[in-house]
Amino acid sequence: MIVSVKDILNEAKAGNYAVGAFNTVNLETTQAILRVASELESPVIVQVTEKTLEYAGGRAIFHLISDVAESYYPQVPVGIHLDHGKSFELIERAVEIGFNSVMYDGSRKKYVDNVATTKRVVEFCHKKGVSVQGELGNVPYIGEVATQTIVWEDYMTNPEEACRFVEETGIDTLAVAIGNAHGFFPERPEPDYDRLQTLSRCVRLPIVLHGASDWDGERVEKVIRLGVSCFNVDTAIRLSFLSQLSQTLASGSETDLRSVLGTARESVEAAVRKKILLFGSNGKAANREGIPEHDEKERSRNNESIRSRETTEMNYE
Numbered sequence: 001m002i003v004s005v006k007d008i009l010n011e012a013k014a015g016n017y018a019v020g021a022f023n024t025v026n027l028e029t030t031q032a033i034l035r036v037a038s039e040l041e042s043p044v045i046v047q048v049t050e051k052t053l054e055y056a057g058g059r060a061i062f063h064l065i066s067d068v069a070e071s072y073y074p075q076v077p078v079g080i081h082l083d084h085g086k087s088f089e090l091i092e093r094a095v096e097i098g099f100n101s102v103m104y105d106g107s108r109k110k111y112v113d114n115v116a117t118t119k120r121v122v123e124f125c126h127k128k129g130v131s132v133q134g135e136l137g138n139v140p141y142i143g144e145v146a147t148q149t150i151v152w153e154d155y156m157t158n159p160e161e162a163c164r165f166v167e168e169t170g171i172d173t174l175a176v177a178i179g180n181a182h183g184f185f186p187e188r189p190e191p192d193y194d195r196l197q198t199l200s201r202c203v204r205l206p207i208v209l210h211g212a213s214d215w216d217g218e219r220v221e222k223v224i225r226l227g228v229s230c231f232n233v234d235t236a237i238r239l240s241f242l243s244q245l246s247q248t249l250a251s252g253s254e255t256d257l258r259s260v261l262g263t264a265r266e267s268v269e270a271a272v273r274k275k276i277l278l279f280g281s282n283g284k285a286a287n288r289e290g291i292p293e294h295d296e297k298e299r300s301r302n303n304e305s306i307r308s309r310e311t312t313e314m315n316y317e
Contacts, residue, residue: 002066005079005101006131006172008043009206012229017280018220021045021081021208022272023234024061025052028261029241030068032268038073040273040282045101045230047081050090058097066098077285081133083232091121095130103133103175111136111161118169126170133208136165137177159198166203173230174199175208178223191219193226200227208232220278233275240264240271 012019024030024046037044046065053061062080069078082094082102091102104121106114118134125132137157157176166174176199178192200207206229212220213236220231244267248260276282 001074001077002069002100003043003077003079004131005045005081008045008077008079009173009208009229011043011284012281013206013227015284016224017284018224018228019043019045019230019281020272020275020279021047021079021083021230021232022237022275023047023049023052023083023232024065024237025055027064027068028265029237029268030065032265033272034069034073034076034078036269036272036276037076037078037285040276041076041285042276042281042283043077043079043285044276044281045079045081047083047232049083050085053082053090053094058093062097062099075285083234085121088117088121088124091125095125095128099130101131101133103135105135105175107135107138107175107177111165115165115168118165118171122170131172133173133175134165134169134171135175135210136162137175156192156195157199159195159202162199163202166205171205173206173208174203175210178209181211191223193222196223196226196228206230213237216278224280231275231279233272236271236275237268240267243267 008019019042022029022033022044024033025048030046033044033046036042046069048056048061048065056064065078065080069076069080079101080099082091082099084105085091085094085102086105088104091104094102102121102125104118106117109117114134114136118132122132122134156178162174162176165171176196178196178199179190196207207227208230209215209223209228210232212223212231213233215223215231241264245260245264248254248263254260254263
C-alpha cells in the first residue's frame, strides 16, 4: 500500500529504528526492494532522482513503483519519494505526477537562499498533502572538492542553524551532514556523534542520512540510537546489481535477458535484506495500525503466492 513517507518516518523515530530509502532506476531494482520488504515485513521508501526521471520518464517510473507495490505487495507500507530535487520546477513536476514526498536540496546554496526556496517548496507541497525533506550541511561528492583538502567542519551541519532552519521552513524531515559522503568520496574517519546528538535534541524531526550506503554494524546502530530515522541507500544497490550483471555476462553462457537481469535482481535483494535487518525495521509493517497480524505460515504462503504470480506474469509470452 502507498502511504505517507512522513508517517513512516515519524513511526520509525518513535520506535527507535530506521527505515531504508532505496533508490531505484528500473523494474528489477523495484521488485527486489519490495520483495524483501514484504519478506521481512518492513515499511520501505522507494525513491528516484531527477536523472532517473529523465532516464525512465517521470510518470513511467512513478507508476511502475506504485503498480508493483499495490498489485503484488499490498501489505507493505511503501512511500514514494523524490530524492535530491534541486529546483522548484522539478518539485512541481513530481507533485503533479503523484509523489507524496519530495526532497528539496538547497544544501549548496547560501543559508538565506536555502531557507527561502525550501520554505516556498513547503508551502506549495503542504497544501497538496506532500511531505518535504530539507537539507542543511554538505554531503560531498567525488569531484566536488579535493579529498585531501576537505575541512569537515565547513561541511557538517551547524546545530544552531538547523534549529532555525526547521522553524523557518516548516519541513517534515531533515537531511544532515556529520562526516558522511556520497558515493566513493572518502568519509570523515569517524562520524561526529556529538554533533548528531545535539541535532537530535534540537530538531525533534526524523533525521535522514545520505551517503551512508557503506556503513555497517556498530556505526549504524549508534546513529540510530542518536536519532537517525532514515538511511538513503543508492551506491550499495548499484554495486550489487552491476557486479552480478558483469559476472553473468562474463560467463557467456546466458542469453535469456530475463535470466541475466533476474540474477542481478537477486543480488540487489541480498543487499536490501542486509540493510533492512541492520536498520531494525523488519517486523514493523505488521505492527502498524490497520495492518492485521498473521501467523508465520500464512505470511509465508502469501509471499510465495505473490512471488509465483509475479514470476508467471513476467514470463508470459
